[in-house]
Amino acid sequence: MPIQHLLTTVDTHTEGEPTRIILAGFPFARGATMSERQQDVRERFDHLRRALMHEPRGHGDMFGALVMPPAHPEADLGVLFMDSGGYLNMCGHGVIGVVTAALQTGFISGLSRTRLILDTPAGLVRTQAWVAADGAVESVTFENVPSFLWRRDVTLLVDGRRLGVDIAFGGTFYAIVSADALGVSVVPRSVDQLAKAGVQLRECVNRELAVSHPEIPHIRGVTSVQIFEPPRHPEAAVRNVIVFGRGSVDRSPCGTGTCAKMAVLYARGELGLGQEFVHEGILGGVFRGRLLRETDVGGYQAVIPEVTGRAFITGFHQFVIDPADPYASGFLLGDAGSDEGERKHPPDRGSKELTVPP
Structure with missing residues (x-):
């Protein structure tokens, strides 16, 4: 080949x-x-x-x-x-x-x-x-980057539930809601429920609110939903999971989500400058954050946060994109995938017609 x-x-x-x-x-x-x-x-x-x-x-x-x-x-x-x-x-x-x-x-x-x-x-x-x-x-x-609470205690009706939601920016916009309000738990076995609830809430927020960054016009709309509950880790203040993309679920505590959460807590008077904030993810791992100083973003009170975490290399790859491959651009199965995997089927080399297996 x-x-x-x-x-x-x-x-x-x-x-x-x-x-x-x-x-x-x-x-x-x-x-x-x-x-x-x-x-x-x-x-x-x-x-x-x-x-x-x-x-x-x-x-x-x-x-x-x-x-x-x-x-x-x-x-x-x-x-x-x-x-x-x-x-x-x-x-x-x-x-x-x-x-x-x-x-x-x-x-x-x-x-x-x-x-x-x-x-x-x-x-x-x-x-x-x-x-x-x-x-x-x-x-x-x-x-x-500067993080801030965009709007607090927004009331939304989602799938028959009346939810209180905070909208905050931590590098991207988040809708932040308690797991209890959604009737779910932040545990691995509930990942499908969490993903569904997160996507529904995000769609509702973006339908009802014109969320935009006051100084960076291309940043607009809520991209992610943070669902939180009391921690299990002995050092953590909050346990959370982030739903983003087509219903993807973040395994980590989420760095920008940690910044958005700290901005909310600061605006509510529940977290001070320099105070450590330990954020737990759905797998039990933690990020450690703190707020360095105040700033202003287009009239919004904002903070400069920092977050510490660890990463590990898992592999080195060389991926081939073969133009004759009917799935060269990839595919996704299930509700999130729609029919994207069927968008393009290039002809097979040496063949007049390509037969795609079911």
């Missing part, structure tokens, strides 16, 4: 949540800013996102990061985040995975320091890696 398109990745997980980091083989993204490059990738190369995130190379809950030279002169690396459903402006667990992989594999040429600045569509993200004597990255701390 002549190989026509080869994509190289290093895969990591951050407290259980995967990040497929695309190092080579992806066409150059055009644009003067990371948000312009994100739009260019969406318009011209979305088939490659689907190929790497969807089956047979990925799955419905897959997550990815495309690395490239930064657009901002102050940054060390540009990053575009993606999942099975589309693109995200910022991702905390992805930042931790990218920095861990960069330092442990050396995919940034000549890198010798442990402080990196990432250029993302949400802005610059400053990071600090904590490295052991043997070179292993033990954890990564990132200083996130």
Whole structure:
């Protein structure tokens, strides 16, 4: 088989949540800013996102990061985040995975320091890696973009339930709701219920509210739902799960979700500057966060948060995209997948007609 398109990745997980980091083989993204490059990738190369995130190379809950030279002169690396459903402006667990992989594999040429600045569509993200004597990255701390409570105690009627919801920004917009209000528990066996409830709530929020960032016009709409309950981890303040994309469920405590939650607690007077906040994920892993200082975002009281977590490399891959493959751009099964896997069936080499098995 002549190989026509080869994509190289290093895969990591951050407290259980995967990040497929695309190092080579992806066409150059055009644009003067990371948000312009994100739009260019969406318009011209979305088939490659689907190929790497969807089956047979990925799955419905897959997550990815495309690395490239930064657009901002102050940054060390540009990053575009993606999942099975589309693109995200910022991702905390992805930042931790990218920095861990960069330092442990050396995919940034000549890198010798442990402080990196990432250029993302949400802005610059400053990071600090904590490295052991043997070179292993033990954890990564990132200083996130300004985070804020957009609206508190919004009442919505979803599937017959009246819900009280907070809308907050932590790099992307979240609808934050208690598990008790939804009648679910944040446990692995309830993942299908959590995903369904999260997607329903997100659709309702975006139908009823015109959520938008006051200073970054391209950031609008709630992309993720945070469902929380009392913690099980002895150090944690809250246990949570994030539903995003087509109903994907975050295995980690979620970095940007942790920032959004801290912004809500600060606005409510329940968390102070410099106070540690331990956030537990659905698998029991934790991120540690704190608020560094206050700021202002378009008239909203905002905070600069930082979050610390750990990631591990799980593998190195070279993926082939064969133009004769009827599933070259991937597919998803179930409700989330729709009929996407049937969009395009290129002709078989040497054949006049391609027969696709049921």
